[in-house]
Amino acid sequence: MKDIAIVAYQQSDSVSDAGAVNEVELIMPVLARTFEQAGLNSAQDVDFVCSGSCDYLQGAAFAFVSGVDALGAVPPIKESHVEMDAAWALYESILKIRMGHADSALIYGFGKSSPGELPVVLSQQLDPYYLAPLWVDSISLAALQARMMLDKGLITERDMAEVVSRSRRNAMNNPHAQLSGDISVDDVLAEETYLSPLRKADCSPISDGASAIIIATVEQARAWGLPYAVISGIDHCIETHNLGMRDLTDSVSTRMAANRAGMNTGKVDVAELYAPFSHQEIILARALGLDDSTQVNPSGGVLAGNLMMASGLSRVGEVFNRIVKGEAQRGIAHATSGPCLQHNLVTVLEKGENA
Amino acid sequence: MSQPEILNQSFELGYTYTRSTGPVIGRFMTELKKRNIVGIKASDGRVVVPPMEYDPDTAEELSEFVEVGEQGEIVSFAWVKEPRESHPLQQPFAWAMIKLDGADVPMIHCVAAPAESDLATGARVRAVWADETIGFITDIRCFELV
Numbered sequence: 001m002k003d004i005a006i007v008a009y010q011q012s013d014s015v016s017d018a019g020a021v022n023e024v025e026l027i028m029p030v031l032a033r034t035f036e037q038a039g040l041n042s043a044q045d046v047d048f049v050c051s052g053s054c055d056y057l058q059g060a061a062f063a064f065v066s067g068v069d070a071l072g073a074v075p076p077i078k079e080s081h082v083e084m085d086a087a088w089a090l091y092e093s094i095l096k097i098r099m100g101h102a103d104s105a106l107i108y109g110f111g112k113s114s115p116g117e118l119p120v121v122l123s124q125q126l127d128p129y130y131l132a133p134l135w136v137d138s139i140s141l142a143a144l145q146a147r148m149m150l151d152k153g154l155i156t157e158r159d160m161a162e163v164v165s166r167s168r169r170n171a172m173n174n175p176h177a178q179l180s181g182d183i184s185v186d187d188v189l190a191e192e193t194y195l196s197p198l199r200k201a202d203c204s205p206i207s208d209g210a211s212a213i214i215i216a217t218v219e220q221a222r223a224w225g226l227p228y229a230v231i232s233g234i235d236h237c238i239e240t241h242n243l244g245m246r247d248l249t250d251s252v253s254t255r256m257a258a259n260r261a262g263m264n265t266g267k268v269d270v271a272e273l274y275a276p277f278s279h280q281e282i283i284l285a286r287a288l289g290l291d292d293s294t295q296v297n298p299s300g301g302v303l304a305g306n307l308m309m310a311s312g313l314s315r316v317g318e319v320f321n322r323i324v325k326g327e328a329q330r331g332i333a334h335a336t337s338g339p340c341l342q343h344n345l346v347t348v349l350e351k352g353e354n355a
Numbered sequence: 356m357s358q359p360e361i362l363n364q365s366f367e368l369g370y371t372y373t374r375s376t377g378p379v380i381g382r383f384m385t386e387l388k389k390r391n392i393v394g395i396k397a398s399d400g401r402v403v404v405p406p407m408e409y410d411p412d413t414a415e416e417l418s419e420f421v422e423v424g425e426q427g428e429i430v431s432f433a434w435v436k437e438p439r440e441s442h443p444l445q446q447p448f449a450w451a452m453i454k455l456d457g458a459d460v461p462m463i464h465c466v467a468a469p470a471e472s473d474l475a476t477g478a479r480v481r482a483v484w485a486d487e488t489i490g491f492i493t494d495i496r497c498f499e500l501v
Contacts, residue, residue: 019361059368120439129376129405129492130463130492131492133492134443134464135443140435143434144431144450145431147431148452151431193434193436195436196433196434196471197433198433242403242407242411242460244403244452244461244463245397245403
């Protein structure tokens with residue numbers, strides 16, 4: 001089986017409202033920078049393209065097709081799409097390469113969440129008979145999860161505020177972050193509750209933006225002469241849609257995916273976790289058994305900017321950046337989908353030999 | 356450069372089809388219309404409310420219905436200070452996971468209460484029925500403190 005490597009990653013700024021800029025206009029500059037980084041001209045120079053987006057954000061069926069306009073799909077290209085975070089488009093692209101159908105792929109994700117009411121839009125991904133008609137929003141469900149953690153003594157509000165404070169401070173080094181700053185734990189705790197027990201700072205912001213990655217077989221990456229990080233494992237697992245039947249204080253599916261992806265066969269220097277709410281970062285870190293030897297979310301994570309359908313892919317890109325810069329030898333990237341961390345994907349990245 | 360004018364057009368998303376709810380969800384909805392709440396026994400014997408068609412652990416088809424109470428206890432709650440337009444209640448309220456009497460798995464619904472401080476995990480609540488029940492989850496208008 002051919003080893004697969006990441007050779008390029010770019011993300012737009014995470015902004016609260018991109019205004020009149022449409023999805024294609026969000027994607028195009030990111031793709032241009034990604035091609036430039038890889039020394040390629042266009043989508044014609046890769047064997048496969050896969051994107052991740054959500055029609056519900058645009059409010060129209062097959063809205064994702066317009067995203068292809070950003071690629072220039074003539075002459076025809078091999079192209080696919082997932083109605084999920086683009087981390088799952090990465091997964092599809094890896095399968096494509098492993099099947100021998102491609103040696104390289106461009107993956108991009110985009111989301112313009114600002115025009116709608118995102119927490120309410122997300123209510124429509126829930127059980128269509130029992131929950132969607134109640135319009136129970138994503139923040140409220142996360143708040144139920146946080147209260148359960150607090151009630152059971154598994155976390156304190158201070159623990160949650162520490163996650164926020166660290167995110168904001170780490171994000172000061174992330175030029176694309178939407179929220180960053182030297183904010184102390186006490187500053188966070190001084191804020192009133194928003195959707196109790198959550199404070200606004202515990203919730204990721206609403207963001208617009210896009211990100212993209214190029215992957216290739218290690219042979220191809222070397223032929224291109226690019227620095228790369230090897231994807232040594234990737235897997236995803238999902239839990240039941242019935243929130244009452246899940247242990248919301250743990251993330252069983254994350255642990256399972258990480259084990260299957262081979263996370264525990266070596267040291268983890270860095271972990272980028274897709275935790276849209278502060279308490280969820282704690283759940284994930286515990287589910288993965290991470291300790292102080294792992295740097296968690298050096299980018300600030302999604303509390304610093306949450307690009308729907310792209311932030312999972314960006315987690316992979318952030319780990320790639322640390323590895324090619326020599327700051328880490330090995331790391332994991334986590335992506336999530338669904339309410340209260342229902343569906344989770346874990347990618348293991350390693351410094352390539354002779355990279 | 357001046358900002359371009361943004362064109363707006365109102366759009367209502369609608370579907371021209373109806374879905375059959377089937378023997379499990381349909382039974383639950385029919386019972387709601389009669390102001391009864393039923394759950395279903397999972398493979399391990401746990402009573403799941405609202406009923407699921409398949410066991411999430413074993414994938415076994417489930418069929419043994421169990422009537423449960425219209426009262427229960429709060430397992431967790433989230434206090435909504437500022438209800439959204441789409442929310443079922445327009446005064447401050449709570450979303451809660453409620454374990455009904457006779458059930459083993461909590462369900463999610465809304466709870467009407469005067470203030471957050473009136474609520475607690477473990478508090479007893481009861482279902483408040485809509486004036487007219489039509490076989491929909493919103494036949495339970497909300498829960499209220501007992």
